[in-house]
Amino acid sequence: MSQLIRRTAAELADALAAGETTSVELTQAHLDRIGKIDGSADGRGIHAFLHVDAEGALAAAAAADERRAAGTPASALDGVPIAVKDVLATQGLPTTCGSKILEGWVPPYDATVVARLRQAGLPILGKTNMDEFAMGSSTEHSAYGPTRNPWDLSRIPGGSGGGSAAAVASFEAPLALGTDTGGSIRQPGAVTGTVGVKPTYGGVSRYGLVAMANSLDQVGPVTRSVLDSALLHEIIGGHDPRDSTSIDQPLPPLVESARQGAAGDLSGVRIGVVKELTGEGYQAGVQQRFDEAIALLVDAGAEVVEVSCPHFVHALATYYLIMPSEASSNLARFDAMRYGLRVGPAGVADPSAEQVMRASREAGFGDEVKRRIILGTYALSSGYYDAYYGQAQKVRTLISRDFEAAFGKVDVLASPTAPTTAFPIGDKIEDPLAMYLNDIATIPANLAGTPGISIPAGLAPEDGLPVGLQLLAPALADDRLYRVGAAAETLLEKQWGGPLLAQAPSLESSTAEEIR
Amino acid sequence: MPDISRAEVRHLADLARIDLSDAELDHLAPQLGVILDSIASIAQVAAEDIPPTSHAIALTNVFREDVVGECLSAEQALSGAPKQEQQRFLVPRILGDEQ
Numbered sequence: 283m284s285q286l287i288r289r290t291a292a293e294l295a296d297a298l299a300a301g302e303t304t305s306v307e308l309t310q311a312h313l314d315r316i317g318k319i320d321g322s323a324d325g326r327g328i329h330a331f332l333h334v335d336a337e338g339a340l341a342a343a344a345a346a347d348e349r350r351a352a353g354t355p356a357s358a359l360d361g362v363p364i365a366v367k368d369v370l371a372t373q374g375l376p377t378t379c380g381s382k383i384l385e386g387w388v389p390p391y392d393a394t395v396v397a398r399l400r401q402a403g404l405p406i407l408g409k410t411n412m413d414e415f416a417m418g419s420s421t422e423h424s425a426y427g428p429t430r431n432p433w434d435l436s437r438i439p440g441g442s443g444g445g446s447a448a449a450v451a452s453f454e455a456p457l458a459l460g461t462d463t464g465g466s467i468r469q470p471g472a473v474t475g476t477v478g479v480k481p482t483y484g485g486v487s488r489y490g491l492v493a494m495a496n497s498l499d500q501v502g503p504v505t506r507s508v509l510d511s512a513l514l515h516e517i518i519g520g521h522d523p524r525d526s527t528s529i530d531q532p533l534p535p536l537v538e539s540a541r542q543g544a545a546g547d548l549s550g551v552r553i554g555v556v557k558e559l560t561g562e563g564y565q566a567g568v569q570q571r572f573d574e575a576i577a578l579l580v581d582a583g584a585e586v587v588e589v590s591c592p593h594f595v596h597a598l599a600t601y602y603l604i605m606p607s608e609a610s611s612n613l614a615r616f617d618a619m620r621y622g623l624r625v626g627p628a629g630v631a632d633p634s635a636e637q638v639m640r641a642s643r644e645a646g647f648g649d650e651v652k653r654r655i656i657l658g659t660y661a662l663s664s665g666y667y668d669a670y671y672g673q674a675q676k677v678r679t680l681i682s683r684d685f686e687a688a689f690g691k692v693d694v695l696a697s698p699t700a701p702t703t704a705f706p707i708g709d710k711i712e713d714p715l716a717m718y719l720n721d722i723a724t725i726p727a728n729l730a731g732t733p734g735i736s737i738p739a740g741l742a743p744e745d746g747l748p749v750g751l752q753l754l755a756p757a758l759a760d761d762r763l764y765r766v767g768a769a770a771e772t773l774l775e776k777q778w779g780g781p782l783l784a785q786a787p788s789l790e791s792s793t794a795e796e797i798r
Numbered sequence: 799m800p801d802i803s804r805a806e807v808r809h810l811a812d813l814a815r816i817d818l819s820d821a822e823l824d825h826l827a828p829q830l831g832v833i834l835d836s837i838a839s840i841a842q843v844a845a846e847d848i849p850p851t852s853h854a855i856a857l858t859n860v861f862r863e864d865v866v867g868e869c870l871s872a873e874q875a876l877s878g879a880p881k882q883e884q885q886r887f888l889v890p891r892i893l894g895d896e897q
Contacts (some may be wrong), residue, residue, distance in 0.1 A: 342815060390874035484855050497853045561853040610814060617815075619889050626890075627817065629880035636815065641815070641880030646819040652816060653826060657833060659810045660802070673840045675850030680843065714829055715836055724867040731854025757855060 291576025305361030383646025393490020410445030440470030465665030465724025472750020483731030487522035543768030559697035610658025617643035699750030
C-alpha cells in the first residue's frame with residue numbers, strides 16, 4: 283500500500299501545497315487501493331463503494347492540479363479526494379440510497395453539499411454503501427450487500443453510513459460525507475476507529491439529501507482526524523437558501539478550534555459525563571476505554587462532573603415514533619411514476635397506477651424500510667396519533683430541556699458513542715430491537731438538534747475492536763466539539779504512539795510487511 | 799397499548815400502498831408487535847402541559863424574492879422517468895378500479 287494514502291487530509295493538502303505530490307497522483311493512489319481491497323471475486327472485499335467514478339475523479343484532480351500550478355487553489359482541501367454517501371444527489375452519478383427502488387437512478391442535480399465539494403475542488407471518488415434509505419446500524423440492510431469492517435471482515439462497519447466509515451478506515455478515501463439521523467455518522471465512526479461529526483441541525487444544508495426524517499437528518503464529515511472533520515465541515519457548512527431549515531448565520535470557527543484543542547490543554551473546560559449513557563448495557567471494554575479517556579481529559583485540566591439527563595432513557599422510544607412517522611411520509615414519494623422502479627403486478631393485463639404503485643413498492647423496498655413505513659403509518663393513523671406521535675413530540679421537548687439544564691452546568695457532555703464494539707455480520711439482522719439499541723447514546727442529540735462528534739478512544743481489551751468517545755455540545759456550538767475532540771485525540775494518540783488506525787490490519791496480504 | 803394483529807399490519811401496508819405477501823406478513827407482524835411493546839411506555843412520560851416539539855431548532859417561514867431562477871429542463875426532469883411520452887410522464891391508467 284502506498285504510504286501516501288495513510289496521511290490525513292490536512293497532511294495531503296500540505297503535500298499538495300508543497301508540490302510533493304499531485305492531486306492526480308493521490309487520487310489514482312486511492313482508486314488503486316479501492317481496486318485492490320473493495321471488491322473481490324470471493325466476496326470478501328470491504329464493499330464500501332456502490333459506484334466508483336475513476337474518470338470523473340481524475341478529471342477533477344487534473345483541474346485541481348492546474349489551479350495549484352497557477353497558484354489559485356479553490357480551498358484548503360483543493361485536490362484532496364472524497365467519497366460521498368449514496369443518499370446524497372450527485373449529478374451524473376448514480377444515487378441509489380442502497381435501495382432497489384432507485385437502482386440506476388442518476389440525479390439531474392447536485393445536493394448543495396456535493397456542489398460545495400466540487401466548488402472547493404475535491405475529486406469525488408464514488409458513492410458509498412449504506413443501509414437502505416439510511417435505515418439501520420450495520421449497513422446489512424443495503425439492497426446491494428453488506429459492507430465489511432476493515433478491523434475484522436466478518437463484522438459490521440456500523441450504519442447506516444458503514445460505507446463511508448469503512449472507506450475512510452481502510453484508506454480507500456481520506457475523507458467522506460455521511461448523514462446522521464439517529465447516529466449514522468457517529469456509530470460507524472466508533473466501530474471503525476474513525477472520526478464522525480453530526481453538526482447542529484440546520485448547520486449543513488439538506489438540499490439534495492434524500493430525506494428519511496427531515497427534523498432529524500444532518501449531513502456531516504467522516505474522517506481520520508478531528509482537524510480533517512473541521513476542514514470538511516467548513517467547506518460543506520453554512521447557510522443555503524435552498525434549505526428552509528438552514529440556519530442563516532455564520533459557522534463558529536471550527537478549524538481554529540481544532541488547532542487550538544490539539545495543544546492538549548483543557549484548562550477551564552467543564553465536561554459532564556451523562557449518567558444515563560454509561561454503565562448498564564455498555565460492554566465492559568467500551569466502558570473501560572471511555573473511563574480512561576475521561577481520566578486523560580481530567581489530566582489535561584478539564585473539570586469533569588456527572589450530570590443526569592433523566593429523559594434520555596425515553597429517547598429510543600421517542601425516536602422510533604418520530605423517525606418512522608416522518609419516514610413513512612417521505613417515502614410516499616416513491617410512487618413509481620416519475621422516477622425509480624416501476625413493475626406491474628403479476629398476472630394483471632392492464633394494471634392501474636395504484637396497482638403498479640403497490641407492486642413497485644413491494645418489489646423495491648427491503649424489510650427494514652417496510653417495517654418503518656408500517657410503523658410510521660400506524661403512529662400517524664387516527665386513534666393512535668395522540669397516544670404515539672403526539673406523546674413522542676412532548677417527550678422530545680423534555681429531552682431538549684435535559685440538554686438545556688445540562689449545558690447550564692457544563693460546556694460539553696460525554697458518553698461512549700455506541701454500547702458495544704462491532705458485532706458479527708448476521709447477528710442482529712432478525713432482531714430489529716437489538717439493532718435499534720446500537721443508537722441509544724447517539725439518538726438524544728438528533729432529537730434535540732444538538733451537535734455531536736465521535737472520536738476513537740482505543741480498542742476494547744476483550745475483542746481488540748475500536749471504541750468511540752462521544753462528545754455533545756449545545757446547538758450552534760460545534761466549535762466546542764472540535765476543541766475538546768482535538769485535545770482528546772492528541773492525548774490518546776500520544777499514548778498509542780500514533781493514530782489508532784495504524785494498528786488496523788493492512789488488508790493487502792502481499793504488502794503486509796511494508797505496513798508493520 | 800394494543801398488540802398489533804396480522805390483519806392490522808395488512809391494513810397498514812394497504813394504507814402505505816405496499817403489497818405484502820403472506821410470508822412477509824408472518825415475518826413482519828410479530829416484529830412490529832415487539833417494537834410497539836417496547837415504545838408503549840412513551841404514553842406515561844410527559845405531563846399534559848408539556849408543549850410538543852416538531853423541530854428542535856425553532857423555525858419561521860422562510861421567503862425569497864419572487865424572481866425566476868434556474869430550473870431543470872423538461873429533458874432533465876424526465877431523465878429518470880420509467881416511461882415518458884411527448885415530454886410528459888407516462889403513467890398507468892388512473893381510472894377503472896372501484897369507479
